[in-house]
Amino acid sequence: MTVKFRPSQRLSRLPPYLFAQIDRKRKVAEAKGMDIISLGVGDPDRPTPAPIVSTAQQALRDPRHHQYPFGAGLREFREVIAVWFRSRFGVSLDPEREIFALLGSKEGLGHLPLAVVDPGDIVLVPEPGYPVYQGATVLAGATPYPVPLKESHGFLPDLHAIPSRIVRRAKLLFLNYPNNPTGAVAPLSFFREVVAWAKRHGVLVAHDAAYSELYFNRPPPSFLEVPGAKLLGVEFHSFSKTYNMTGWRVGWVCGNPQILQALARVKDRYDSGVFQALQVAAVAALKAAQGTTHEMRALYQRRRDLFVRGLQRLGWQVCEPQATFYVWSHVPRGYTSARCAEKLLEEVEVVCTPGRGFGPAGEGYVRFALTVEEERLQEAVDRIAHVTW
Numbered sequence: 001m002t003v004k005f006r007p008s009q010r011l012s013r014l015p016p017y018l019f020a021q022i023d024r025k026r027k028v029a030e031a032k033g034m035d036i037i038s039l040g041v042g043d044p045d046r047p048t049p050a051p052i053v054s055t056a057q058q059a060l061r062d063p064r065h066h067q068y069p070f071g072a073g074l075r076e077f078r079e080v081i082a083v084w085f086r087s088r089f090g091v092s093l094d095p096e097r098e099i100f101a102l103l104g105s106k107e108g109l110g111h112l113p114l115a116v117v118d119p120g121d122i123v124l125v126p127e128p129g130y131p132v133y134q135g136a137t138v139l140a141g142a143t144p145y146p147v148p149l150k151e152s153h154g155f156l157p158d159l160h161a162i163p164s165r166i167v168r169r170a171k172l173l174f175l176n177y178p179n180n181p182t183g184a185v186a187p188l189s190f191f192r193e194v195v196a197w198a199k200r201h202g203v204l205v206a207h208d209a210a211y212s213e214l215y216f217n218r219p220p221p222s223f224l225e226v227p228g229a230k231l232l233g234v235e236f237h238s239f240s241k242t243y244n245m246t247g248w249r250v251g252w253v254c255g256n257p258q259i260l261q262a263l264a265r266v267k268d269r270y271d272s273g274v275f276q277a278l279q280v281a282a283v284a285a286l287k288a289a290q291g292t293t294h295e296m297r298a299l300y301q302r303r304r305d306l307f308v309r310g311l312q313r314l315g316w317q318v319c320e321p322q323a324t325f326y327v328w329s330h331v332p333r334g335y336t337s338a339r340c341a342e343k344l345l346e347e348v349e350v351v352c353t354p355g356r357g358f359g360p361a362g363e364g365y366v367r368f369a370l371t372v373e374e375e376r377l378q379e380a381v382d383r384i385a386h387v388t389w
């Protein structure tokens with residue numbers, strides 16, 4: 001007898017995961033032999049810096065790292081993060097209580113709602129936004145409420161425009177600056193406003209700072225720089241984009257110790273910590289790879305200038321990013337974001353992400369990830385020039 005399988009009702013409430021879909025389409029096109037220029041998923045094309053790799057190779061040979069790592073992370077891992085945090089943001093963190101290792105920041109962002117919200121609670125999610133905030137909220141049985149990021153408002157949410165009946169039920173606010181997909185940066189004054197607002201309404205804040213080091217002008221601030229932020233919030237950081245380590249799966253969350261403890265209780269049931277050899281490599285990244293970070297910023301700035309100017313010359317209305325390796329652009333008049341992305345793939349074999357995939361507020365835009373070399377980016381611009389709209 002065959003077992004009748006039906007996925008859980010929880011899963012049926014989840015929208016399809018956008019990036020997996022795009023990657024499938026790209027693979028199908030490549031299997032057909034098409035010469036795809038892939039500006040879809042935001043995965044750095046350059047390798048992890050060699051000193052990080054060789055540190056990991058050495059650490060792999062150490063049998064102490066072959067056992068379950070469990071818990072918040074190696075003491076050295078958390079101490080180095082505390083030192084880096086202090087020098088980068090001027091914020092003191094207690095390595096014992098205020099820093100926790102993650103299997104990539106996505107893992108922590110994804111598990112957080114399970115630790116802090118209940119069915120019936122509302123979670124405020126930025127839109128357009130990284131789809132994990134919404135998905136994790138749904139999986140925790142809570143209700144996501146989209147907070148629009150409007151271009152006219154610098155892609156910052158207008159917290160005062162959220163209806164009071166929603167705010168009353170809101171338990172958690174996700175924020176993400178530098179922002180994926182818009183490339184916007186939030187000034188410290190905005191974070192001050194957030195802390196005052198969250199304190200007034202008793203809302204917790206989870207700030208996703210995965211792109212904090214990929215900036216073009218002034219270094220973006222940490223949410224935790226605001227006095228009082230630690231009383232109501234946490235911040236997520238990642239090694240993935242800063243050090244080209246997306247495949248390694250290592251990051252951290254820092255800030256409010258009670259929130260961290262609650263998250264740790266969830267994680268105790270799902271994972272057994274970050275492989276220690278990876279933590280040792282991450283320590284090397286924070287200690288020694290600052291020069292590489294500088295080079296990566298210069299590289300993405302060159303790519304951004306080439307691509308943004310190129311699209312602008314073709315008449316595209318582009319939102320020039322202040323950080324990240326994304327370019328958020330209006331689609332040509334008369335097109336939906338999905339139709340625009342399809343046309344670029346079908347006619348000139350350029351993959352981008354339709355803005356609609358980041359929520360309804362992303363309609364009318366597409367996102368290009370600048371994760372190919374300059375010649376390929378130039379070729380993408382040249383190909384796009386041949387499309388008639």
Ligand SMILES: Cc1ncc(COP(=O)(O)O)c(C=O)c1O
Nearest residue numbers: 104105106130180210238240251
């Ligand atoms: C806004 C944002 N936050 C978090 C992540 C996840 O990064 P990690 O590799 O640390 O899980 C991503 C990855 O694309 C992202 O775009």
